[in-house]
Amino acid sequence: MRKYTALFFLIMFMIGTDTFLISPLLPTLQEQYGVSTGIAGWMIGAYTLGSAVFALIAGPLSDGWNRRTVLLSGLLGFSVSTILCGFADSFWTMCLFRLLAGISAAFTAPQVWASIPAVMPASSVARTMGIAFAGLAAAQALGVPIGSWLAAAYWPVPFWTIGIASLLLAAVAFYLLPDMKPNAHKNGRTSILSRYIPLIMSGKARSGFLAYLLLHLGSGTAFAFVGKWMADRFELPIGQIGTVMMFLGFGTLLGSMVSSYATRKLGNANAVIAGMSLLVVLYTVMPHLASLPVVTIVYLIIFTTLGIIFPIVMGVLTSLNASIRGTISSLANSTMNGANTLGAWIAGLLYVQLGGYSSIGIFSAICLALSLGTFLLGGVLVRKKASPGQESRSAS
Numbered sequence: 001m002r003k004y005t006a007l008f009f010l011i012m013f014m015i016g017t018d019t020f021l022i023s024p025l026l027p028t029l030q031e032q033y034g035v036s037t038g039i040a041g042w043m044i045g046a047y048t049l050g051s052a053v054f055a056l057i058a059g060p061l062s063d064g065w066n067r068r069t070v071l072l073s074g075l076l077g078f079s080v081s082t083i084l085c086g087f088a089d090s091f092w093t094m095c096l097f098r099l100l101a102g103i104s105a106a107f108t109a110p111q112v113w114a115s116i117p118a119v120m121p122a123s124s125v126a127r128t129m130g131i132a133f134a135g136l137a138a139a140q141a142l143g144v145p146i147g148s149w150l151a152a153a154y155w156p157v158p159f160w161t162i163g164i165a166s167l168l169l170a171a172v173a174f175y176l177l178p179d180m181k182p183n184a185h186k187n188g189r190t191s192i193l194s195r196y197i198p199l200i201m202s203g204k205a206r207s208g209f210l211a212y213l214l215l216h217l218g219s220g221t222a223f224a225f226v227g228k229w230m231a232d233r234f235e236l237p238i239g240q241i242g243t244v245m246m247f248l249g250f251g252t253l254l255g256s257m258v259s260s261y262a263t264r265k266l267g268n269a270n271a272v273i274a275g276m277s278l279l280v281v282l283y284t285v286m287p288h289l290a291s292l293p294v295v296t297i298v299y300l301i302i303f304t305t306l307g308i309i310f311p312i313v314m315g316v317l318t319s320l321n322a323s324i325r326g327t328i329s330s331l332a333n334s335t336m337n338g339a340n341t342l343g344a345w346i347a348g349l350l351y352v353q354l355g356g357y358s359s360i361g362i363f364s365a366i367c368l369a370l371s372l373g374t375f376l377l378g379g380v381l382v383r384k385k386a387s388p389g390q391e392s393r394s395a396s
Contacts, residue, residue, distance in 0.1 A: 004116075007177075010169055012133070013139050014165060017146075019105070022044045024147075026040055026225070037228065037348060042345065043094055043095060043098060046094075046095040048337040048341040049102065051105050052337035058074075058110055071112070073107065074105070085159040086159035112132055115180060134253065134257075137249065137252040137255075145243055145245050199327075209317070210374050211378065214370050215309070218368045219364065221346050222360055224347040226248075232356075251299070255306060262308050268316060272313065273372065279302060283365040284362060314329075317332055347360055
């Protein structure tokens with residue numbers, strides 16, 4: 001079973017690396033295509049937009065298909081689209097290929113989470129889920145910096161490397177994964193919309209996803225232009241930006257490792273309250289720091305805190321309705337990418353029009369404060385013990 005664990009980790013590592021790759025490359029690509037700072041963020045937004053929109057249908061729709069076929073098709077499309085990014089000869093061509101890569105990722109990533117319970121023993125599911133999530137964190141810690149170092153030689157190289165590696169993974173998955181066909185009587189007649197109705201009718205679910213949107217909007221807006229800000233403020237070349245990004249990724253990885261410990265010691269609500277309150281302060285003061293080592297340490301703390309918060313919040317969201325956890329995961333993925341898409345656009349406007357990165361920091365702090373307030377007022381962080389029958393109903 002270790003072969004499946006390694007495969008899922010590597011797939012999520014490739015998707016995570018590709019997701020975050022544009023941020024440190026943004027100054028180089030902006031110069032390459034001769035576009036303004038205000039619209040350069042759409043090279044990030046195109047990917048997250050495609051992923052956000054298609055995640056809404058990819059998860060529920062694929063519940064009625066063979067998961068192996070969906071995963072292989074998505075991974076193949078992801079590979080080809082990413083390779084084509086390295087051949088993009090214009091800004092809009094790059095945006096198109098990033099959009100296609102995001103759409104492909106929207107079909108691939110949910111199949112990883114859905115396939116784990118199908119191919120792993122029950123006793124290994126939780127551990128394998130954690131390892132797959134670690135693939136995303138490791139992408140920030142290692143994949144993005146490595147991509148930045150490769151780009152220092154020639155900017156298309158990281159796109160070609162990720163695409164070819166993903167193509168090889170598709171071949172491995174073709175030989176390793178068994179068919180995972182759905183139960184036709186259980187899934188065949190369930191419409192996509194009907195899976196979302198319990199969430200739409202639940203006040204707690206509406207509050208939870210609004211808070212989740214604000215959480216990612218704040219963190220995503222700050223992250224979108226961190227590479228651009230470091231290049232402007234500290235005159236860092238792309239290779240050194242990648243090195244700084246490595247610390248951000250290690251922070252996420254460290255946070256995800258200690259998240260369960262923080263939950264046991266503080267509880268869900270207290271851990272989220274403490275973490276998000278700290279983030280409000282750090283996002284506000286960080287743009288005014290003049291020392292690169294101090295900025296790096298602050299961002300390490302920020303991403304460690306985010307790494308603690310995100311698994312807690314995802315656990316709370318997926319517990320809203322046990323019968324539609326796959327749909328909840330897809331909606332959460334769409335919400336995250338939608339927030340990152342909007343954040344990339346807002347970051348460009350703020351950076352150019354309203355005082356540079358300091359305005360981004362204030363905006364991010366406000367989003368985090370509103371997110372925390374929404375979590376608390378909506379009662380999302382209060383987990384009530386329910387009977388098995390009650391657990392399957394929507395938490396209203």
